[in-house]
Amino acid sequence: MKKRLLPLLLAIILVFGAIPITSIAESSNFPITYETSSGSFKFEKISHPYVSPNAPLQDLRNHDGVVDYVGNGIIGVGENGFVGTDSKSGDRGQSYSWSAIAHGDWVYVGLLFNAAGKTVSLMKSILGHDFDAEEMNAILNVLYNGNYFIKEEDDGKPDGCLVKVNVKTGEVVILMSKDVGKYTGYACSFRNAVEYNGKFYFCGAVNDAPQIWQVDPNNDECKKVYGMEFQDFYQAFQEGVGSGIRGMCLYEDELVISGVMKNAETGKVEPQIAITKNPEEGFEVIATQSDLFNYPAYHFRDSIYGGSIWEAVEFNGSLYVSICTGTPDNMPDKYTMQSFAIVRGDRQEDGSWKWTPVVGDQENDGARYTFGIDPERTRSGAGVIQVFNDYLYIGEYNDMEIALIELLFNIDFAFFNKNLEQSVSLYRMDKNENIELVMGNATSMFPSGSITGQLSGFGRNENQYVWKMTEYDGKLYLGTMDTSSLLYPLGQFANGDILHMSHSEWVRLLGYIRELLKISINKYKAPGDVSLFRDESSEDVEQKENVRKLFDEFDDEELALTLSGLGEVLDNPDNLDVEVLSEALKEGQVESQQENEESIEILSDNREITDEIEDNIRDEDSIALDEAYKKENHIFESEDRERKDLQDNVDQIKDLIHIVKELLKTGVYMNKATRGFDLYVSEDGINFETVTIDGFGDPYNHGLRVFAEAGPGLCIGTANPFYGTQLWFERAELGDDDDDGGDDDDIKEPVDDKINVVEPNSGLMPFGKMSTGTDAKEPLSKEHKAYISGYPDGTVRPNDKISRAETATILYRLLSEELINNSKTNINSFSDVDPELWYNEAVSTMSKLGYIKGYEDGTFGGDNEITRAEFVSILVRILAEGTAECDFNDLPKEHWAYKEIAVATKSGWIKGYSDGSFKPDNPTTRAEAISIINRAFNRGISENSKLPGIKEFVDNVKGQWYYYEIIEATNNHECTGERPLEDWIKVY
DSSP: OOOOOHHHHHHHHHHHHHSOOOOOOOOOOSSOEEEOTTSSOEEEEOSSTTSOOOOTTOSSOOOOSSSEEEETTEEEOOGGGOOOOSTTOBOTTEEEEEEEEEETTEEEEEEEEOHHHHHHHHHHHTSOBOOOHHHHHHHHHHHTTTOSOOSOTTOOOOOOEEEEEETTTOOEEEEEESSSSSEESOOEEEEEEEEETTEEEEEEEETTEEEEEEEETTTTEEEEEEEOOHHHHHHHHHTTBOOOOOOEEEETTEEEEEEEEEOTTTOOEEEEEEEESOTTTOOEEEEOTTTTTTOOOOBTTSGGGTOOEEEEEEETTEEEEEEOOOOGGGOSBTTBOOOOEEEEEEEOTTSOEEEEEEEEOHHHHOOSEETTBSTTOOOEEEEEEEEETTEEEEEEEEOHHHHHHHHHHHOOOHHHHHHHHTOOOEEEEOTTOOEEEEESOOOSSSTTOOSSOOOGGGGOTTEEEEEEEEEETTEEEEEEEETHHHHGGGGGOOOOOGGGOOHHHHHHHHHHHHHHHHHHTTBOOOSTTOOSSSOOOHHHHHHHHHHHHHHHHSOHHHHHHHHHTTGGGGGOGGGOOHHHHHHHHHHHHHHHHHHHHHHHHHHHHTHHHHHHHHHTSOHHHHHHHHHHHHOOSOSOOGGGSOHHHHHHHHHHHHHHHHHHHHHHHHHHHHHHOOOSOOEEEESSSSSEEEEESSSTTOTTOOEEEEEEEETTEEEEEEEOTTTOOOEEEEEOOOOTTOOOSSOOTTOOSOOOTTEEEOOGGGSOSTTOOEEOOSSTTSOOEEEEOOOOOOOTTSOOOTTSBOBHHHHHHHHHHTSOHHHHHHHOOSOOOOTTOOTTSTTHHHHHHHHHTTSOOOOTTSOOOTTSBOBHHHHHHHHHHHHEEEOOOOOOTTOOTTSTTHHHHHHHHHTTSSOOOTTSOOOTTSBOBHHHHHHHHHHHTTOOBOTTSOOTTOOOOTTOOBTBTTHHHHHHHHOOEEEESOTTOBEEEEEO
């Protein structure tokens, strides 16, 4: 394949000549919020609360994932359960908040690790696809420009976990994971959660086996109550049986669960539904695979990776179960899986259960509605169900999993396009099982369209799941999955007009197909009849092989010139023959000559740039460049080609055109799309208000996956396989006398109207002078003085306790020069602070200003370790005034520091403990003191800042929670922006 240096140089010129240099936009101030234009809804980011979500045009990317990634496959949280504040501290591999349920101020969340990686692993081990994992990762990096998470940078594999997060303080506690937390040795991917009799039940896969675990929110005791161990499940797993459990609900006063279980009669692992009044004593099976009309599709190759029993709810005294039914054997056509079913269960007087298909096989089983409800709606693999206002709402969930696999392994965009043509609809069923179309396009079944007038997907083709619904505050909340986040690379092929594509568009498109081909060409069918969702036909294989041969013979430049010369034939590839191709080759040869002449002219006009480029090119590449300048030979010598070769090329190009046309169709959809999930809210189930269509401003938040009603509001968890799941919180509106029932310790909210934080120009805050650059458009910069020096041996000793004298000296350094000059003194009333002591001036001046106090015996106690209460009291005296309240269980209102601690916690400077205590008499470490000071003074460095010449310490190790806090405290610097994303301009 020919080496193309000239186009590379041109690309460099175009890039550097056309794009202006821009600075990173200032980050959001804490708290980070998303508010509707109407002001009706406001959500606050509570996971990694100091780390902004990613903006569409942002150059540097921020990580979330709820927990931090420590390294070597280990997740963690920082001091007292608080995660890191820099942009890369989060574990971006935690892709989904997959399940969630709340108790008081705590929301319990099951995190799914590396959704894409698990899928790739599944393809290789179970679905029978052979590929080099490293090559696969490299290709996906190319396709997604490095944005898609494939693996941890150090190849660690922390896997999924169960955590709890305090919606007021942001504290994170790891309960179950592979290596850390209260229960270790459990790689868990919990997919759903319900509360029953005061305890939580999480279902999903634990160590790759289907299990249900009980969690007691009163003491966080976790234990398995149902399911299989992996050694028992192994054979079924090898046969391609999916391990996912999802459908759970309450029915009357009992707990209903579902999942793949061993049938007691047949010994076969298959879907079943079970019920119990006491989960710890066992479950009674109330439905087997055959009872459910053999509807559940439960193998990985089936619809939605074997979605099986998808959801279950109690409605109108019956149990309604939504079921995934699509298998390779019942596919209606090459690009369609059979849609979902809904079965009703009714308990009989003798305790047995009668099952009736409501949505399913009309001919054989007597279902009232066909699979998927509407015979013209064929894309939905699952039905998402939610009871609201005496209706059962049914949301479509399109089968994007199969579509994505078809794209990657068969280079077939047709499945995707059929899904995009039929974005999801929303139905509702009354108590008589009459169904209305709430949101969706008109069909023969619903000729007048929806009762709301809303089109499918709320008018947005990219909405491919109604992923989650819930009722909160008397309203119906509905979240979607937006596939444009996954397919955004195709938006670059926005033209969509195969007849009018430019040469550069052709080159870019062909390069994209070439990368996909590298993935798909190694696919093979595994033994044991465990294949991809559908077997490739000989026609599919031949088409892909033809395209591969074409790419082997020609490079992208050559193919682009040829395809450009085909004209109208591109729209009707059946008209392509040897003569037409021969003419196109001749036209391509002329265009190639003209292109080279124009390229040389452009290079001449940009000689200064090309000179610099050439200086850095190896000698052999310089020779190639000279040859490129002089090139006058034709790209193709078509007259010399044998006719048979041309006929082969005709067939190959026809197959390529077929792929291109489908790809362009997808590209048109993506170009019109707005990336990020949608959220809609309705008070009556008909009129919906739009909360967001862009994933709360983050294009990588491709789905809204969970809701959880916590004591003071509603928590939302996102699906973000790029930079990690996020948690957002809608706080309930409370009156002055309202009590939300939760703890008030350490509320991370903006300072309320009872607290006045002293303004920067008062002389008390350490911002120093404010200055502007020579360009008035530049952001204001400020100077931050170092207030920690370290020790002569090169250490900073972050875990040592800090003394009262050290505290006074550190805070003294942070006062403004004006205040120090006006107040400086060496005179004090303490009996133990002599004039010659190194901290005399600091203690004397701080005492004069009223910031520090001594003991009743007249001493200061400079060598004493400073307590948490003493430390925050000094800070509050310096920085804030007013009153606040707190509710720590070890801090009565009569405590001498109650007022100061309340103000400090209300302001978000210091945090309480998970047991509800503050521990006012505990000593403070140097790292803790630095962290509190940085929060109080709103100082915090961005990990992405350039830090040349910074002062480092041998015991301040990168990866520790306090690393960047200490960097902030020990370096004089000029910066813009606010905590935690200061952009450092200069270190001095």
